[in-house]
Amino acid sequence: TYRAAKNGNGEATRDLGNFYYGGSYGLLEDKEKALELYKLASERGVKSINAEIGKIYLLGEDTEADYDLAAKYLTVASKELNNYTSQAYLSVCYDYGLGVPKDNIESERWYKHSKELREIEGRRSNFDFNRKKEMESGKNISKDDLLELGDFYYVEANYGNGDYAEAIKWYKLATEQGSNKAMCCLGDMYFYGIGLTQDYTKAIDYYRQAGGECYFELAYCYDRGLGTSQDHDEAVKLYKKTFEYAKANKTPMLLDCYYFGIGTDKNYAEAIKIFDNGGGIGYSSSARDRAGAIYEMGGYGVERDLFKALKYYSVGSDRSGVRPHYDLWACEPRYCKLYRELHSSAERGDVESQYVLASFGQYIYKNFLSLIYRPSYVFEREAKIADERMRWYTEAAKQGNEEAKEALEKLQEERSL
Numbered sequence: 001t002y003r004a005a006k007n008g009n010g011e012a013t014r015d016l017g018n019f020y021y022g023g024s025y026g027l028l029e030d031k032e033k034a035l036e037l038y039k040l041a042s043e044r045g046v047k048s049i050n051a052e053i054g055k056i057y058l059l060g061e062d063t064e065a066d067y068d069l070a071a072k073y074l075t076v077a078s079k080e081l082n083n084y085t086s087q088a089y090l091s092v093c094y095d096y097g098l099g100v101p102k103d104n105i106e107s108e109r110w111y112k113h114s115k116e117l118r119e120i121e122g123r124r125s126n127f128d129f130n131r132k133k134e135m136e137s138g139k140n141i142s143k144d145d146l147l148e149l150g151d152f153y154y155v156e157a158n159y160g161n162g163d164y165a166e167a168i169k170w171y172k173l174a175t176e177q178g179s180n181k182a183m184c185c186l187g188d189m190y191f192y193g194i195g196l197t198q199d200y201t202k203a204i205d206y207y208r209q210a211g212g213e214c215y216f217e218l219a220y221c222y223d224r225g226l227g228t229s230q231d232h233d234e235a236v237k238l239y240k241k242t243f244e245y246a247k248a249n250k251t252p253m254l255l256d257c258y259y260f261g262i263g264t265d266k267n268y269a270e271a272i273k274i275f276d277n278g279g280g281i282g283y284s285s286s287a288r289d290r291a292g293a294i295y296e297m298g299g300y301g302v303e304r305d306l307f308k309a310l311k312y313y314s315v316g317s318d319r320s321g322v323r324p325h326y327d328l329w330a331c332e333p334r335y336c337k338l339y340r341e342l343h344s345s346a347e348r349g350d351v352e353s354q355y356v357l358a359s360f361g362q363y364i365y366k367n368f369l370s371l372i373y374r375p376s377y378v379f380e381r382e383a384k385i386a387d388e389r390m391r392w393y394t395e396a397a398k399q400g401n402e403e404a405k406e407a408l409e410k411l412q413e414e415r416s417l
Contacts, residue, residue: 005037010044013037017049031062042073051077051086058089058098059327071099078110082158082194084121087114088286092324104260109220111256113188115286117158120185123148124155146174147182154185157195164195175209183210187217191226200227212245216253216262239263252287259290268294269301275312286323288312293325310342311356346392351399358392359407386415 001019004012017037023029035056038049054073057066071093077086087110093100094107127148135145153166168189174182187206190199204227207214219238222231243263246254257263258271275291292313298304313326345353390411396404 008044010041010046013044014041014046014049017041031056035063047076047080048083050074051081051083054086055089055327058093067093067099069099079192082117082192084114084117087111087117089324089327092328095325096328105220105223105262108216108256108260108262111286112216112253113192115252116184116188118286120151121155123151127152143174143177143179143182146170146177147179147185150174150182150185164189168195175206180210180213183207184214184217187214191217202227204228212241212249215239215242215245255287255290259294266300268297268299272302289323289325296325307342307353307356311352346395349395349399351396351401351404354392354396354399355401355404358389358396358404390415 001012001015005016014037017034019025019027020030020037021034035053038053038056041049042053050073054070054075054077055061056063057073058070059065071090074086074090074093077083078090091107091109091111091114092098094103094110096102100106131145132149132152135141135149147170150167150170153162153170154164156162157164157167168186171179171182171186171189175186183206187203187210188194189196190206191203192198200221204218204221207218207221215238219235219242221227222238223235224230240263242253243257245251246257255271255274258267258274260266272291272294275287292309292311294302295305295309295312313323342353342357346357390408393404393408393411397408
């Protein structure tokens, strides 16, 4: 790998960067060196690495945060690679005005697109391969089956395994049977130029056919004058319809409407109420991330509370999702201050602090302990994290916290393997 990278191979340069980033194959962890190699790999034509470069600059991972460069690399990755992780981070850039002008609507556009890509991948992961041949025969096939086939080929193409033509074929057949989701997918493919020549007018046609599923996208087109004459009055009407549709159908968009003030007044209290009550929306990682951000910032009917922010960021078993608000917050110096406050409260016997400290252990200690245990002591750092989590689960369990008892049993099982 080293020899190939030295000879100018882009993929090898990226791989060498990965080795330094994770401290593997006998190399010490060195994120600064990794970043240099990532940028060199990007210059050598490896576009996929732009997502990681943007994230490193945004979070300031062992380098000084540079929001202008972060937004630049994340925008490239979001548009050219259709990378949902980059889109989620770019959404936060627009949310807070980091490297780009603060823009709630632009933030929601990238956030929603990222979320929809993850939903497509979720449907793809449940794909029934045993029925694939039967489904492709076209006999007794439903619009949901057609949508599944479209999702399957879309994800394959997104990862470089084929092209988007097959996805487009099945999505179009699904639209003929009235699939609104397929109409949204085709609208997005035209809007973003994914597998099709970018055409805002055709995107609008599909968004209109999709109805309530795509009111926001249609409003955005009128708002920004894309594929149609700019018409702010029509955009306002459609943003309001977005909110009304989300409220009537209890879609995840409702939380976003209250968070950004889309079609209604900005109202963090209502957003939290939706999250707490479920409301048919569920406890996705992205929803928890939003709830944590609400308590982190405060206002609009919610009192700022960093302890509750940490709890929302931490609670839940699904840690595989993208959590850009938490990641951005966790890299800030105030995070170490909060750790000290939380640790002090746990030492005094506060069971909630003990549980949160333990359940979020692998994340909460990492930034704080990296100040003590430098990259060359990564194993000592990881061992310390495990010991601290075990300690606080044990303390919380002693005080009768049932969740802590369950977590402690799991952690003990993991350590015995």
